[in-house]
Amino acid sequence: MKHFGSLKELINTLNWSKDLLSEMFEKRKSYLYKYDQALELLESEDKLNTLINKEIINQNGAYIDLDENFLEFFEQILEVNEEVNTSYIQEVIKQIKQNIFYYLQENNENRKYGYLKIVKNQLRKVGRITIRNVVDLNRNIENAFKTEPNYKIKISKLEAFDEKRRTLTVLIEQTEMLITEQDSHFFKAALDDELKIIVTRLRQQLTESRHNLIETQKQIIEYLNQVKHQSTFIEKIKQVKYLKDQFELKAKSNLIELLQERNVLCFEPKPSYRFKINLSKLHTDEGAQLIEKAQSRLKKPNKNKLPVAESIAADSLQALTENEIFINLKAIRDSFKASGNNLFDFIMAYNYPREVSYEEKITIFCQMASMYETEFEVKESFKQDGKVEYAIVYPGK
Known part of the structure; x- marks a missing residue:
């Protein structure tokens, strides 16, 4: 290489x-x-x-x-890896313990900071990969149940995923014990603001993972019960099919007696009603009378005619128009780019074609900031005008 x-x-x-x-x-x-x-x-x-x-x-x-x-x-x-890798989590936990030990034994402050930095990165990593493994586990369980055609392989896969679920649960418990302040001198001696935030976030991730694994356990049990029931049913169907092919179904089973006892409607023969008239008979006078009789029965009664409305008066047809002055946001944008002022002050001082209320100006400010976000430069600072707090927005460069 x-x-x-x-x-x-x-x-x-x-x-x-x-x-x-x-x-x-x-x-x-x-x-x-x-x-x-x-x-x-x-x-x-x-x-x-x-x-x-x-x-x-x-x-x-x-x-x-x-x-x-x-x-x-x-x-x-x-984050598209479908493999549930519990050994990787175990390795990270092992590395965290090792670096905590190194930190507690080290006297040099620079080297102690290096060990602390490694522990922080590994704590972030263990939370992230635990969440990811739980998501992958649930996806694999769903795929195995829905796509695997072989029932024995399907049961084996689900049982293997259940074993990984138990392993993940144990690893979550180990991680929680590791970061418990009462059980670790490290988190008392080295706790700073950043480490505190990392540990809090990790606890949230572990709690979320544990709750998801509880639902995963219920799902696996339900899937296994369904698969085993389907497998037993398929085996019985195969056995019945085999006896039928060997012409031994009546001799070696009580299927006929069971069907007679249950008397299920789906096993009844489908009725058919045939009242077809001979075509030659339709050409006779009797056939014509039968057609007229059927036609008179099918003939629908006449519906009542709807009353006709009166004519509309000519003065009612005259068009009425209403003029409304619209505010052109594009024109405001072009003027704002040439002004060099911040957007809020510009909107408040802009010369509108009609009278605009304070609330409408606030709405125009929000619309401009949203519609032309890519053309403006939004600062991280904010100001207040006594009523609202607004972001500082300038024309883009």
């Missing part, structure tokens, strides 16, 4: 190959990407060989695929 000489080189390589890598990543599950297709997209065999030599892409004969390390990196960053 030819390693990258620097991070800048890696970023540049990913940049000029972004179209190919994006397409290969999108088709990573359902498509075998060919070498010739990649060459056509990159338009350079040297660039393609560079990706292969750097092991960003692996070549297998006429086909290529993304290297496992880059594939895992892309899935984690984009």
Whole structure:
């Protein structure tokens, strides 16, 4: 493998190959990407060989695929990884404990700060990956129940996911014990504002994860019961089908007696009513009388005619118009860009074509700030005019 000489080189390589890598990543599950297709997209065999030599892409004969390390990196960053990796959480918890121990044993303040920084990053990481694993677990359970056609494999997958659920629950408990102030001298000695915020956020994430796992347990139990019931039902159907094919259904089962006892309506023969008249009979006088008789029965009675309305008076047809003066926000925007003033003061002092109330001016200010947000420069500071608090907005550069 030819390693990258620097991070800048890696970023540049990913940049000029972004179209190919994006397409290969999108088709990573359902498509075998060919070498010739990649060459056509990159338009350079040297660039393609560079990706292969750097092991960003692996070549297998006429086909290529993304290297496992880059594939895992892309899935984690984009949060589309479907694998529930509990061992990764265990490793992070182990690293947190190690760095806490190093912090408590270290006397040098600079090195102690380095250990503290590592612990903060790992605490953020463990909360994030715990939430992500719970989401992936629920998605995998749903997919296994809905898409797996084999009942034995479906039950096995659901039971394996239930085991991972129990493991996640244990890891959440371990993490909560780790950050409990009463059980850790570290969180008493090193607690600062940033660490306090991180620990509070982590507790919220762990609580949310625990509640989701309780619902996950209920869902797994329900799915397993449904699958086992369906599996038992399918096995019985298969057995009945086998006996029927062997012409032993009546001899080796009591199906006929059961059907007679239940007397279910769906097993009754469908009735059919046939009252078709012979066509030759319709050509006779008797047939004509039958047609007239049927027609008289089907003939609908005459509906009462609706009364006709009187003519509308000519003066009522005269058009009435009402003039209303509209405020042109686009014209206000153009004037504001040329003014150099802040938007609120400009709106309040603007010469409108009609009388505008204070409330309408506030509405115009909100509309302008919302509609032309990309053209204006919104400051982080605020002011008050005695009634409302407003943001400082200037024309964009």
